Amino acid sequence: MTTIGVLALQGAVREHIRSIEACGASAVEVKRKEQLDEIDGLILPGGESTTMRRLIDSYGFFTAIQDFGKQGKPVFGTCAGLILMANAIDGQDDAHLGLMDMKVARNAFGRQVASFEASLKIAHVSEDFNAVFIRAPYVLEVGKSVEVLATYQDRIVAVRQGQYVCTAFHPELTDDNRFIAYFVQMVEESLQTLAS
């Protein structure tokens, strides 16, 4: 069975576990870097990117996650996870994991509008996805090899680059599992490619 791990250092972990299981895959909370060897895809959940980065460093996950991706294994970042995956962050000298060729802005919808929901058209996924945004970032710029999957008010809120995908919103917080199903499918396809 396809096994998907959720980085369980901080943030919205349980909701992802529930969504993965609802899509028929097996889900594990990843707390030690050795567990990366036992999973086929990884989700970096929402939470607080600076806190999560500190924990990634102290538990030795930094290069382990980068190596996981370099093997061609899919990684999905939601919200804070999107910030962790970018190779540039607006107003900061350093990025975090730098897996994707994009520049992101944190808390970019303004602090007054802390959270909101919107119906989104998402390429390959849905014409009417009910997306939940919480102190969300968005993507300011993308490189040539990055596909924009969704925008909201002309701002980029979902992108894919090969085995990497991320959303500024939280697809795990509703019963609409279509985005998680899209990631599960990416993982299944990568297993076929890696096996051939």
Ligand SMILES: NC(=O)CC[C@H](N)C(=O)O
């Ligand atoms: N819901 C979220 O994950 C918010 C992300 C948070 N604003 C950050 O910068 O990490």
